[in-house]
Each structure stands twice: as structure tokens, then as C-alpha cells.
Amino acid sequence: MLFSENWLRTWIDPQVDTDELAHRLTMAGLEVDAIEPAAPAFDNVVVAEVKSVRPHPDADKLRVTEVFDGETTWQVVCGAPNVREGLKAPLARVGATLPNGMKIKKAKLRGEPSHGMLCGADELGLSSARDGLLELPDDAPVGRDLREWLDLDDAVIELGITPNRGDVLSIAGLAQECSALFDAKLASPETRAPAASVTSTRAAGIEAADACPVYLTQVIEAIPARGETDMMIAERLRRAGVSTVEPIVDLLNYVMLETGQPMHAFDADRLDGDIRVRWAKAGEKMVGLNEQELTLEDDCLVVADAANPIALAGIIGSQPSGVSGETRRIVLESAHFTPEAVAGRARRFGLSTDAAFRFERGVDPSLPRQAIDRAAQLITELLGGQAGPVVEATGGRELSAPAAITLDMDWAERRLGLPVATDRAADLLTRLGCEVTTDGNVLSVVPPTRRFDLAIPEDLLEELARLIGYDEFRAPITRMTPEIGLPAATDNTTTRIGDLMADRGYFEAITYSFVDRELDAVITPDSPPIELANPIASQMAAMRQSLWPGLLEAVAHNQKRQQPAIRLFETGHRFAGSTAATARETGELAFVAAGHAAPEQWGQATRTVDFYDIKGDLEDLLEGLGLAEALAFRACEHPALHPGQSAEILVDGHAVGEIGALHPETLKAFDLKGSVFVARLSLAGIDARPLPQSAPLSKFPRIRRDLALVTPTSLAFRDLSAAIRAAGGEFLRDVEPFDRYVGEGVAEGKQSLAVKLVFQNDERTLTDDEITDTINHILEHLRQHDVELRG
The missing domain is CATH 2.40.50.140 (Nucleic acid-binding proteins)
Known part of the structure; x- marks a missing residue:
């Protein structure tokens, strides 16, 4: 909002310079964004x-x-x-x-x-x-x-007005605010409503009382031919960022800037019958003053004559009924349209008007009469013409007075952290236009009708803090004994998890907690989406039930920008429940890998990430968290994962997540190219680990033996490894596969696995006979699992 400092000072002079005025307004929550001279130097x-x-x-x-x-x-x-x-x-x-x-x-x-x-x-x-x-x-x-x-030695001040302070979108509103801030007296211009010199009226009816409780009209006739808008009026409009259009329109804009009440004027000779305020009929059309044809819907409030809509209420008038240089008879409109009736309609049609900006934020319902009197005064005094009587229409709905707010000053002082005398608090709130009655240490406060934002005691606390001045609040010196808290040795913190993921080449991502409901359903089809009542965008209409959707959208974004290797992880909250109000938050780690497994180089062929890469990353992560011994996998089916490449992740036998390749349908839904592998872990399932145990390194040699084993292809290596370890005794330290063969020389349904076995004794060197006996015992035990030594 732009305003002329000198115009404001005709209403109130706080006896401070421009910089101090700007500082006080900013500290009171009306942030000054810029101060510019009204005219350059000459x-x-x-x-x-x-x-x-x-x-x-x-x-x-x-x-x-x-x-x-x-x-x-x-x-x-x-x-x-x-x-x-x-x-x-x-x-x-x-x-x-x-x-x-x-x-x-x-x-x-x-x-x-x-x-x-x-x-x-x-x-x-x-x-x-x-x-x-x-x-x-x-x-x-x-x-x-x-x-x-022309009063050009003036400053134009730009304020950043928050949506809850529509009451200061006028010189009168700013002056009332400054009166409270500086305890200065208001000197508002005198409004002299012209006496009715003609009997002409234009009747109005209200068919939508909930949206328009009061609607005033006044006819002004015999307006002479007009030239340019009064120079001082035009200058004040210019400094407020409003262009001059036509003298009548300019005067109504001036009244809006002065009082805060948007107004409109119709050419009386272009109206067909009486005026009605009603809801539009679906498909009804209207051409606005900007010559844009609007196709209205049944939730659009309109002002209409007997034939057509003549204004989109509180937003824009129609072109056929608008005033022009030839207009000699006008009908003034001054009405109270509720924010609910105006909000969103202007944006729907791509319109941005000063009237809509104010009505959406709420306009004081007591202003319509004051504004129409002021407009009639300026028009008849500056342009000429004869005014008729003001006609007021109501829809039978009484405007409710603001409810009283009870403010206990003992409670207020505890929350402000500053002693405030009851009398002082009453005086400060009275300056704002509140009606205050005192009962001991308790105030009963009725806000002025212009302050829609004052409804609860906390609102009054904010007003007291603003008027006292935030710089008056001093933080007490807190005395404390500093203690450095360190995580327990058994804690797995998100910082530790992040470091381990970064060590594996993953980049941390932070995605939105809100996702597209359709993509959410792809990942969790069995759980209905947790929809938001007022989403900020259609593609962010549901609370995420998994971190995968956000990460997969990030992968798609990177693939479209030709990124060859993508590894992302995120720690955050997922939500579970039937509604946003009942949703429960649980911590989760999710990561995704796609593209090249390693940077391209001349010494080795390029290959893409596969299931074993992300599985290895998971195993390294759990090893870094001290949970390698507790980790296991179990085949599972997940609707978003490939049925042949998916597994449930177990820690100490408890399911804590899933890992696998994305199902082709999932790839299609997210517009992904190639194979993409994902994993997720519940943070609650990996937040603790056994206390690390230290042991000296053995000084005796490790002994390796390699076995080529023929096993059923259905036998998972984890089961084979478990069988080997069960028979290998206390000196078997490691079991790892290093080759797999299927083909000639190996029966159908069988595979040849080359397995490395490592033995070590911490107290002496093992003998070949001991190793041979142990291996024979292992082979004997493996025969129970249909596993033979390859000949």
C-alpha cells in the first residue's frame, strides 16, 4: 500500500520526522517497505x-x-x-x-x-x-x-500490509493507528452530506443477505460536463499509485483511499429498472469495465438490474453500465460485501482490483453511510450536480456487534513478561477504538467494528505489545549451569545416518510433506490418502504416507536433466491415519538409486545400478549403525515393487522396512526411465544398537579356503551362509560368495556358487588338519540342504 505522508499528516501530526514515523509503524507490525520522494528535486x-x-x-x-x-x-x-x-x-x-x-x-x-x-x-x-x-x-x-x-515536498511511503490488517488500507485507518501509537489527536476532514435537492431514487433489493447485509444507493443528477480531475485529488491519487480515469471515478477512488470503503457509480440512464443484489445464475455473462467477458458461476455475487448483472459485487463493474464523460446522472453504490462472498472470485477471473483487495480482507460494516455521504459531498462541490436522498436496503440480517473479550491482567502480565498497569492497558486499548470496562484487574474489551482480527485474549496481548513497543521488552538474564549433552553410545542419530549415507555417495534431499494423491496411491494403494482441507496446490493435496513419492519425483526431475547417476536419501516423517486431524507421524529413512553404478572411466565398462548395489548400501549402513549381525531379509510382495526383486528388511527378526526394484507400473506412474531401486527403514527400528564391544586384533594368521558348491537355485545365500556358519565352529570368521555359474556341467535347477571361507584362532595358528576336518564337517552338514561339492 502506498500513501502520501503529507496527506496522512492532514489527519494527524505525530510530531516526529519521516524516519521515526516509518520506524514506529514497522515496529507496530505495519512494515515500511520503501520511502520515496513524491517528486524529484527541481x-x-x-x-x-x-x-x-x-x-x-x-x-x-x-x-x-x-x-x-x-x-x-x-x-x-x-x-x-x-x-x-x-x-x-x-x-x-x-x-x-x-x-x-x-x-x-x-x-x-x-x-x-x-x-x-x-x-x-x-x-x-x-x-x-x-x-x-x-x-x-x-x-x-x-x-x-x-x-x-502542489505540496510536492512530500514522501510516498509503501507499507507491506498483512492480510489480517485490512483496517489500515486507508488514510483514515492509518491515522487511527497512528493516533494509538503516538497518543495524538485525530483531525479528520468534515463530511457535510449534501441536502437532497431532488427526489430521484433508485430502489435496491437484497436477495443474498448473508453475503451483503447492507446496500446503499444515491442518485446525483444534472452533473455538468467535466474536464480534468481536480489537481490536488489527482496528485494524491498518483502518490497512492492510482491512475486518474474520469473525474467521478477518480473521486470515488479518492473516497476509498480516504475511508477504506470501496464504492462504485453506475450511469443511471443505462440501468434497466431497480437494483438487486443476488447470486449469479450459472453461465450468466457480464462484460467488465476492462472489456473482459466473464462467464459467471452460481457462487458469484452480482449486482444486477432487471435485465443483467451490472457488477461482480465488490470486484468490478460492468462496461455497459459504467460512467463516461457523457454521463449526467449517476447512481452511487456503497455496500458491505462479506469477505466470504468476494474471496477467490477475482483470482478466478484473473482480476486484481483495489475493491476486491479490500473486501477480501474485510471492510468495516459501519463505513457505507459515511463513504456515500463523503462521495456525494465531493462530487457536488467539485463537479456540480443535485443529490437525491440516500436509500438503504437491508436483507433482514442484523450486523452482529463484536463480542466482548475478557482480559485478565494477571494472566496478561505473565505472558507479556512485563508489568502493565490495568489503567494503562485500558488506555492503550481505548486508543485503538475499543470500548473498555474495568472490573478490578479484569478488562472487558469490545473491539471496534473495523478490527476483524481481534477475537481472543491473545489478540489483545499482541495489541498491548505493539503499543507499548517491542523495544521495551527486555529478556531477563537466565542463570544456568551449562551441561554438554552427548548421545548415548547406543543411539543411532539421524546425523549419524546422514553421514553414513553420504559416505556411500548419496545426496540428502528434503521434499514436501504434501504429495499428489494419485502418486501417493501408487505407493500405498491399500491406504486411503490423507487429504488436506485446503491444499496449497492440486499436486500437494495429500499428506505423504511414504517418503518414496517425493524422492521418486526428484529422480524424475534429475533424469529429465540428463543426470547419469542419481543417489538420494531423506529422513523425515510419514503420516498414517484416516484424516489429517487424526494422522500419526512416524520417522522414516528412505533412499533411492538409479543410473550408473560408478562414474564412467576408461578402465572398466559402464554398468547401471542393480538390486545388489542398493542391498549392499543398506548392509553397509546397518554395519555402520552396529546392526549388521541383526540384519536379515525376507522375500515379500509390495504393490510398488517388482515381485521378483523385493524383500522385507528385518532387524532382530522384526520388520522395519522394504527394499527392491520399482514395479514397471510404478516407473510409468512417476515417468521414470530405466531401473530404479528403493529402500525404506523405520527410524524407530534402527534407533538403538548394542553397546560396541572392543577386542584386540589377533596376531595369528587368517586362513582362506574356497569351495565350489552346487546348490538348488531356490536356496537363498543367506540360508546357505547360515548352514555353513552353523557347522563351521567358533573359528569360522567370514563367509562370502565371489562367483556364480549356471550352465553346461551344472544340472537344471542347480547353480554353482564359489564361496570364500575365512578361519582364524585368536590364540594360536590353525593347522591344515583342523581346517580340513572343519570343511568336511561343513560339507556333511550341507548335504542335508541338497548342497554338494562341485566335482
Whole structure:
């Protein structure tokens, strides 16, 4: 929001400079985003009157004028097309300096002396449009310094207004806020409603009382032909960032900026019958003032005559009923439209209007009468015309008064952390326009109708803190004995997990907790999506039941940008439950791998990630967490995973997650290319580990023996390893496969596995006979599992 500092000071003068005013507003929650001068620097420019104009003898596009500056008549050569006798325009005298740095000197232009320069608005920095000379009104005082007369020594202040403070979107609202902040007296302009001099009225009816409790109309007739908008009005509009359109429209915009009440004017001669406020009919059409055709829906509130909608209520009027330079009879509209009736409709049609901006945030329901009186006053005084009586329509719904809020000052002091006397609190809240009654140490506070944001005691606490000043609050010195807390040796923290994943080449990702409901259903089809009541986007309408959807979307994003190798992990919360209100959060680690298994190099062929890569990463992770001995896998079926490449992850026999390759249908749903492998672990299942045990390294040699074993292809290596370890005795340290063969020489349904066995005794060197006896015992035991030594 932009506003003129000088305009504000006509309502209230807090006796502080611009910087202090901006600081106090910012500290009160009305953040000042920028302060700019109302006009760039220039001097020695006065109001002047053109007395005569004649052609330049040697230049067709120039004119030689005689210009009176209040003291002397000067000859000035001018090339503006709109220069004419009797025109009042700015004159930069000899010695003046213009915003572009030009210094005005006495000169000869094509042989004719010129004493100064007649100026356009663009040359003075008041407009970017090059429309010739700036035409001043007939009553402009000749000889008066232009900066002084137009009040150009002013600052334009831009505020960042939060959505809950619609009450300060006007000079009146800002003045009331400053009155409370500075304890200064308001001096609002006097509103003199014109006496009804004609009997003409335009009846209005309300068919949607919940959306429009009150609707006022007033007819003004015999409005003379109009020229330009009053210069001071136009200047204040310019400084507020509002363009001038037409004098009637400009005055209504001025009233909106002054009071905060949006208004509209209809051309009375273009209306068909009485006015009604109603809900639109689905498919009904209206052409807006911006010439955009709107196809309305049945949740759009409209103002209509007997034939058609004439305005999208609180947003924009219709082009056929709008005022123009030929309009002589108008119907003023001043109404209270509820935020619920306006919110979202402007965005639906791609509209952005000052009226919608204010009505969406809430407008004081007491303003319509005040605003229509002020508008009628300005129109009749500045433009002329005869006003009829104000007609008020109500839909039978009484506007409810704000509810009283009880504020216990003992409670307030505990939460503010600052002693505040009851009388002082009552005074501060009264300055805001609240009605305050005191009963001992308890206040009963009725907020003003403009403050929709005051509803509970905590709101009043915030107001007290703002008015007292946040810089008055001093944090007490806290005395404490510092203690350094370290995680227990048995804790597996997310930091530790992150470090281990990074060691394996994974990058940490942080994805949204909200996901597309359809993608969520691909991963967890058996659990209905936990939908949000008001999602921020259609593709973020459900709370995630797994971390996989966000990671898989990240993989797809990277694949589309030609990333050859993708390894991502995330620790975060997943949600389980039937609704957002009842959802339970559980911690989860998820990771995903796709693309090249290793960077390309000349020494080895490039291969892509496979199931054993991500399984190895998982095993390394669990080893780093001290849970390698507790880790096991069990074949499972998961709707999002490939049935032949998926497993349940077990820790100490308890299921803690899943691992596998994505199902082809899952790849298609996420628009993924190639094979993608995923895993997930419940953080609760891996948050603790056995206390690490230390032991000295053995000084005796390790002995390796390799066995080529023929096993059924259905026998998982984990089962084979368990059988070998069961028969291998206490000196068997390691069992690892290093080759697999299927083909000629091996029966169908069989496979040849090459297995490395490592033996070691911590107290002596093992003998060959001991190793041979142990291996024979292992082979004898393996025959029970249909496993033979390959011949």
C-alpha cells in the first residue's frame, strides 16, 4: 500500500520526522517497505499564465509566447502542441534546475529570445507520459511556487500490509493507528452530506443477505460536463499509485483511499429498472469495465438490474453500465460485501482490483453511510450536480456487534513478561477504538467494528505489545549451569545416518510433506490418502504416507536433466491415519538409486545400478549403525515393487522396512526411465544398537579356503551362509560368495556358487588338519540342504 505522508499528516501530526514515523509503524507490525520522494528535486518552477501565442518566424513546430509569472511577462519559445492563450502551466524560470540536471538559461531558439521553459509533467518527473505541457486548473495561483502549491515536498511511503490488517488500507485507518501509537489527536476532514435537492431514487433489493447485509444507493443528477480531475485529488491519487480515469471515478477512488470503503457509480440512464443484489445464475455473462467477458458461476455475487448483472459485487463493474464523460446522472453504490462472498472470485477471473483487495480482507460494516455521504459531498462541490436522498436496503440480517473479550491482567502480565498497569492497558486499548470496562484487574474489551482480527485474549496481548513497543521488552538474564549433552553410545542419530549415507555417495534431499494423491496411491494403494482441507496446490493435496513419492519425483526431475547417476536419501516423517486431524507421524529413512553404478572411466565398462548395489548400501549402513549381525531379509510382495526383486528388511527378526526394484507400473506412474531401486527403514527400528564391544586384533594368521558348491537355485545365500556358519565352529570368521555359474556341467535347477571361507584362532595358528576336518564337517552338514561339492 502506498500513501502520501503529507496527506496522512492532514489527519494527524505525530510530531516526529519521516524516519521515526516509518520506524514506529514497522515496529507496530505495519512494515515500511520503501520511502520515496513524491517528486524529484527541481526548483524555481512557478505557476504561470500564457498571455499570447504567435508562430515562430523560422520554425514551423515552435511558438513564441508571452508568459506572466506573477511579477513579469517573459517571452518564452515553446514547442508543445497544447500551448494556447490563457493556459496556466509550470514555468521554469531562468536559473531553475530540472530533475534531469538541466539548468535553465536565457537562450535564443532559432533567433528568438527565450526566458525560461514551459514544462510538461514528464519534464518535472510527475509522469512518464509525454503529453505536452502540464495543464494547471484555471484557479491555479499565478506566481506561486509549484512545489509549494502542489505540496510536492512530500514522501510516498509503501507499507507491506498483512492480510489480517485490512483496517489500515486507508488514510483514515492509518491515522487511527497512528493516533494509538503516538497518543495524538485525530483531525479528520468534515463530511457535510449534501441536502437532497431532488427526489430521484433508485430502489435496491437484497436477495443474498448473508453475503451483503447492507446496500446503499444515491442518485446525483444534472452533473455538468467535466474536464480534468481536480489537481490536488489527482496528485494524491498518483502518490497512492492510482491512475486518474474520469473525474467521478477518480473521486470515488479518492473516497476509498480516504475511508477504506470501496464504492462504485453506475450511469443511471443505462440501468434497466431497480437494483438487486443476488447470486449469479450459472453461465450468466457480464462484460467488465476492462472489456473482459466473464462467464459467471452460481457462487458469484452480482449486482444486477432487471435485465443483467451490472457488477461482480465488490470486484468490478460492468462496461455497459459504467460512467463516461457523457454521463449526467449517476447512481452511487456503497455496500458491505462479506469477505466470504468476494474471496477467490477475482483470482478466478484473473482480476486484481483495489475493491476486491479490500473486501477480501474485510471492510468495516459501519463505513457505507459515511463513504456515500463523503462521495456525494465531493462530487457536488467539485463537479456540480443535485443529490437525491440516500436509500438503504437491508436483507433482514442484523450486523452482529463484536463480542466482548475478557482480559485478565494477571494472566496478561505473565505472558507479556512485563508489568502493565490495568489503567494503562485500558488506555492503550481505548486508543485503538475499543470500548473498555474495568472490573478490578479484569478488562472487558469490545473491539471496534473495523478490527476483524481481534477475537481472543491473545489478540489483545499482541495489541498491548505493539503499543507499548517491542523495544521495551527486555529478556531477563537466565542463570544456568551449562551441561554438554552427548548421545548415548547406543543411539543411532539421524546425523549419524546422514553421514553414513553420504559416505556411500548419496545426496540428502528434503521434499514436501504434501504429495499428489494419485502418486501417493501408487505407493500405498491399500491406504486411503490423507487429504488436506485446503491444499496449497492440486499436486500437494495429500499428506505423504511414504517418503518414496517425493524422492521418486526428484529422480524424475534429475533424469529429465540428463543426470547419469542419481543417489538420494531423506529422513523425515510419514503420516498414517484416516484424516489429517487424526494422522500419526512416524520417522522414516528412505533412499533411492538409479543410473550408473560408478562414474564412467576408461578402465572398466559402464554398468547401471542393480538390486545388489542398493542391498549392499543398506548392509553397509546397518554395519555402520552396529546392526549388521541383526540384519536379515525376507522375500515379500509390495504393490510398488517388482515381485521378483523385493524383500522385507528385518532387524532382530522384526520388520522395519522394504527394499527392491520399482514395479514397471510404478516407473510409468512417476515417468521414470530405466531401473530404479528403493529402500525404506523405520527410524524407530534402527534407533538403538548394542553397546560396541572392543577386542584386540589377533596376531595369528587368517586362513582362506574356497569351495565350489552346487546348490538348488531356490536356496537363498543367506540360508546357505547360515548352514555353513552353523557347522563351521567358533573359528569360522567370514563367509562370502565371489562367483556364480549356471550352465553346461551344472544340472537344471542347480547353480554353482564359489564361496570364500575365512578361519582364524585368536590364540594360536590353525593347522591344515583342523581346517580340513572343519570343511568336511561343513560339507556333511550341507548335504542335508541338497548342497554338494562341485566335482
